[in-house]
Amino acid sequence: MQMRNGMDDTDWKILRTMQAEPELSINALADKVGLSHTPCWRRLKKLEEDGVIASREIVLDQRKVGLGVDVFANVRITRHDEDTLEAFAGAVDSHPQIVECFLVGGDSDYLLRVVAGSIEEYERFLKKVLVHMPGVASVNSSFAMRRIKWTTRLPI
Amino acid sequence: MQMRNGMDDTDWKILRTMQAEPELSINALADKVGLSHTPCWRRLKKLEEDGVIASREIVLDQRKVGLGVDVFANVRITRHDEDTLEAFAGAVDSHPQIVECFLVGGDSDYLLRVVAGSIEEYERFLKKVLVHMPGVASVNSSFAMRRIKWTTRLPI
DNA sequence: GCCGGAAAAGGAAAATTTTTCCTAACAGGG
DNA sequence: CCCTGTTAGGAAAAATTTTCCTTTTCCGGC
Incomplete structure (x- = not known):
């Protein structure tokens, strides 16, 4: 059987299916990948243990929690020794x-992405925190005018 | 009671708690926020319905699925009309x-983040896809040498 | 080709969790 | 002070996850 990164076809199918529909129950998942629930459950657990599935997360709507501003900050560092x-x-x-x-x-x-509630809030963060972080030589900020895409799902 | 973005303190506490420990059961969550499971469950559902919780996701380890390369592509566009x-x-x-x-x-x-299995794979993607996307004038790629931080969790 | 052993799959049942349903407490307006 | 609508709570039903044990499948050696 074909193995990539220590996983067989069924494992990959589980990953793909779970990425596409993370809230699937074990039974539904098992159906989709063509296993019964027990082996399917064991494989899922193994993928979690092995860290292939790094974590489960809830993803909040940035706007709806009042963090509608994304800023990309290009930070240049003074020295490049390991300590810095x-x-x-x-x-x-x-x-x-x-x-x-x-x-x-x-x-x-x-390159950093920083979230903030407003441009003013970002400016405060920039002046109070960012420029004072260890080793920072300069910071160049660009505001995101629009979010076209943002996903946690990988092309596997 | 204090309301921010249409949510009271308990709602925020639920969001914070779930962000920190997304795999918590309703009972465990209810305990942490000081409610019994039923009202807690209803609030959680409401947050999902309202889209404050946009989705639940499984997050894969990029390296372990063979996508260890992150590239930031700065794409400049030819024209800026809405159609383009x-x-x-x-x-x-x-x-x-x-x-x-x-x-x-x-x-x-x-500004795009593109994932790939290798630098060569990215180059193919760049030449075959990226530069041919509609309206693209130029693409400037920088490879990520190290991932310092990447999180879905918002500072609420 | 057949056997033995290891690894993977399956079924049934236990344990836990989610979801529903109904009742009780509480806050605000008349 | 009562009425009404909204939020919380307890108990039970439904669904899901997890365990345990049995069965099947797949290989390497004979």
Whole structure:
């Protein structure tokens, strides 16, 4: 049987099905993948244990919880030693307004997505927090005017 | 009672608790927010109906499903008429490799996050798909060297 | 080709959780 | 102060998850 990343076809089918319809019951899932509930349940548990399924989440509507503003902040760092990067990463982690952060490009800067209730609120966050985070040389912010797409579902 | 965005303190507490521990049972949740299961269940349902809870998702480990590469693509558009934007948005939607897309900045370009199995795979996607999407003038790609943070949880 | 053993699947039942239904408490307006 | 509509609560029904044990399938060695 064909195996990719330690998973057989049935495992992949489970992942695809659960991604598409995360609220499916074990029975419904088992039906869709052509197993009875018990082996299906065992496979699902294994996928969770193995961390292939990293977590289950509830996804809130940003607007409806008053966080309609998305800002992308390009952060340039002063020094690129491990300590500075660690300290910066720690700071990122501790601020829940920062929902995404990637180290990008060759010139070692970070791309962050920050959520806020308003532009003013973001400006406060920028001035009070972001520019004071360890190692930050400069911050270049661009506001998202429209969200075209955002999904947790991966093309598997 | 204090209301924010049409929700009282208990609703917010439910949202916060569920964000932090999405797999909580109704009983456990009810305990944490200080209600009995029935009213708690009704509030949760209402939050789902109202779309405050937009969806429940399973989040996969990108690496473990063979999609370890994240690329940010800055796409510049030729024309900015509504038709072009619509067509572009439609194309974005139909390609599952594109997991995020925002219209950013004043010069009307798009920031996309694209997932791929390898740099080569991304390059193929870039050449075969991205540059041919409707209205695309140029694409500037930066590879994510490290993921510092990525979360679905909002600071409420 | 057949046997033995391991791994995966299946059925039935126990345990837990979700959902419904009906009753009780509470708040605001007349 | 009572009436009405809204929110909470308890008990029970329905559905789902989880366990346990049996059956089937798949391989490697003979």
